[in-house]
Amino acid sequence: MKTYRDEAIVLRTHKLGEADRILTLLTRHHGQSRAVAKGVRRTSSRFGGRLEPFNHIDVQLYRGRNLDTVTQVESIHPYSDALARDFDKYTRAAVMAETALKLTDDDVDAGPQQFLLLLGALHALATGRISGQLVMDSYLLRAFAVAGWAPSFFDCAVCGASGPHRSFHVGAGGAVCDTCRPPGSASPDPKAMELLGSLLSGDWQEAEDSSARVRGEASGLVAAFVQWNMERRLRSLSLIRHFPEGS
Structure with a gap:
């Protein structure tokens, strides 16, 4: 069918011409999609504000040869409102969106799990019930898993x-044992390793009991692990290092 409907998270946007915008979406059932939203940059647009990065939407798309076209969109969770008001939260959301963008490129089968994982992380980040640092690091570890x-x-x-x-x-x-330990291995605080295990399994009670020092060390290991396996830099991750949580 030429037209399809799905839930989606807006990962990235680019300006196109004077009034249009190109969107990169992570859909729940159709993987990653690139689509044109026509006229959304005009003040008269009916749904321009619904297509901001990090928003959770219900969208109808018309399949095109290179780009799909947005024909209808309804807001489900406008996370961009809360995230845009807090620079720390915004940059952490940008790291997660950039990671999802790279991990789901050309991989339709990864869509449902990655979609739900990102959706849960954005919700936790926007509501602020859990430390943004813990949310981001947990998301990164689980997305790579x-x-x-x-x-x-x-x-x-x-x-x-x-x-x-x-x-x-x-x-x-x-983690590596003494026998398998390669040169250049780190020797982190055992509590940082415990925290990483809690973040990977989603044990929030254990994670929230950790100290700021342990969280910082664990976060550095997560960043190193992510960029090693990504084989490229995450541009948004560099901003986190300059603006740590609580600064």
Whole structure:
């Protein structure tokens, strides 16, 4: 069918011409979609505000050869309103959206899981019930696990020897035992490794009991792990380092 309808999260937008906008959407059932929203930059647009980054929408699209076209859109959760008012939250949402953009490119099958994971993370970030730092780091670890790069923070990622282990190496996949420990491995605080395990499993009670120092160390390991496996820099992640939570 030429027309289809789906839930979607707006990952990115680009200006097109004088009044149009190109959107990159992560849909629930159709994977990643690039679409043109015509006339949305005009003040008279009926749904321009609904198509801001991070919004959760119900959208109808018309399939095109290179780009689809937005024909209808309804707002479900306008997360952009809350996130745009807080620079820390906005930059963390940008990191998550950029990650989802790269992990779901040309992978329709990853759509449903990645969609629900991002939706839950944006909701937690926008409502502020959980630390934004914890939300972002948990999202990153779980998104990579869904994509096939699940790190280990207890057993050895190389030989499987039962942990806990004191060393961590991003290239090896996480925790490593003394036998498998590659040169250049980090020796993080055991509490940071415990926190990483809690973030990967979604154990928020354990995660929220962690100290700011432990969270900072764990967050650095997450950033290193993500960029190693992505094989490229996440541009938005560099902003987090300059504006840490609570600054």
